[in-house]
C-alpha cells in the first residue's frame with residue numbers, strides 16, 4: 519500500500535481524511551469529541567503561524583485507510599521536536615501501515631534537521647505498543663479532566679469569587695490580549711508548567727497575539743481572565759469555545775507566576791472564568807482540560823472546582839535516529 523504526500527489536499531481527499539478520523543473516533547470514542555467535517559477541512563487547509571505541517575495518507579478500501587500529520591514548529595533545523603499524529607482505520611491495522619506513515623514522517627523530520635519527535639496518545643490504546651515498538655519513550659503523563667457545569671454546587675463559584683485575595687483585581691478579554699496588558703501577559707505565560715511545549719520559543723507580545731490569531735482563524739473564541747497586581751499579570755486562565763460549540767469548551771493555559779503563588783489566585787481566576795462563561799456563553803455545559811500527572815497544585819485546583827478525571831494520556835518522544843527509514 520503506497521503512502522502519498524498530501525500537502526495540498528483536494529476536497530475529495532479532505533472528505534476521505536475526515537472519514538478516517540470519524541472511523542478512528544468511533545473505535546476510541548473516549549479520546550475527544552466526534553470530528554466535524556468543516557473543522558477537519560479548516561485544520562487541513564489553514565496555515566498556522568510559527569509552524570509548518572506535512573500530511574500523508576495511505577490509500578485503501580476505496581478511499582483512505584490511514585492519515586498522518588507532522589507538525590514542525592519553528593524554523594527548519596530548530597532544536598524543537600516535531601509532533602506526529604497517525605490514524606489508521608480499525609479494519610486496516612496491524613498490516614504495517616502505521617509504520618510506513620511513521621517512516622515517511624521520519625524522512626521529513628530528517629530533511630528538516632529535527633532530532634526528536636513527540637506523539638500524544640491515550641493510555642491503554644494500541645498507540646502505546648505501536649510507539650514503544652518504534653523507539654518512543656513516555657516523557658509525560660497527562661490527566662484528561664472534565665468539569666460538568668451542571669454538577670457544580672450552586673453558590674460555589676460565587677463563594678470562590680468573593681474570596682479573592684486582597685491587593686489584586688480581575689481583568690478579562692475575548693480574543694487577543696489588549697495592548698495595555700500584552701507585555702505583562704507574555705511575561706506571565708513563562709510561568710506555564712509544561713516546558714516541553716514551550717521550549718525554544720520565548721513568549722512575547724507578538725507570540726501571544728499569534729496564538730490568539732490561530733484560534734480566531736479556526737473560528738473559535740478565546741476567553742482570558744487575568745489577576746493583576748498593579749500592572750503585573752500575577753495569574754491567568756484561558757478557555758476556548760469552539761465555533762460549533764456543542765456544549766464542550768477546552769481549557770487552555772492557566773498559570774500563576776511564582777512570586778504570587780499560594781494566594782489562591784489560580785482558583786480565583788478559574789472561578790471568574792466560570793462566572794463569565796455562565797453569563798456570556800450559556801451553551802457551554804462542560805470544560806475539558808489536560809494536566810501533567812505531577813502538577814499537584816493544578817490538579818488540586820481543578821478537583822476543588824469539580825473537575826473529574828476522565829482519561830489518562832501520555833506524551834511519547836523518540837530520537838529521529840531511532841525511527842524507521844522509508845523503503
Ligand SMILES: CC(C)(COP(=O)(O)OP(=O)(O)OC[C@H]1O[C@@H](n2cnc3c(N)ncnc32)[C@H](O)[C@@H]1OP(=O)(O)O)[C@@H](O)C(=O)NCCC(=O)NCCS
Pocket residue numbers: 542546602603604605606607610611612613614615616617618637638639640643644645646647648649651
Ligand atoms: C497506533 C496505530 C497508528 C498503529 O497503526 P497500525 O497500522 O496498526 O501499526 P503497524 O501495523 O505499523 O504496527 C507496527 C507494530 O506496532 C505494534 N503494535 C501496533 N498495534 C498494536 C497492538 N494493538 N497491540 C500490540 N502491538 C501493536 C506491533 O509491534 C506492530 O508490529 P506487528 O504487527 O508486526 O506485531 C493505530 O492503532 C491507530 O490509528 N490508533 C488510533 C490513533 C492513535 O492513537 N494514533 C497514535 C498517535 S501517533
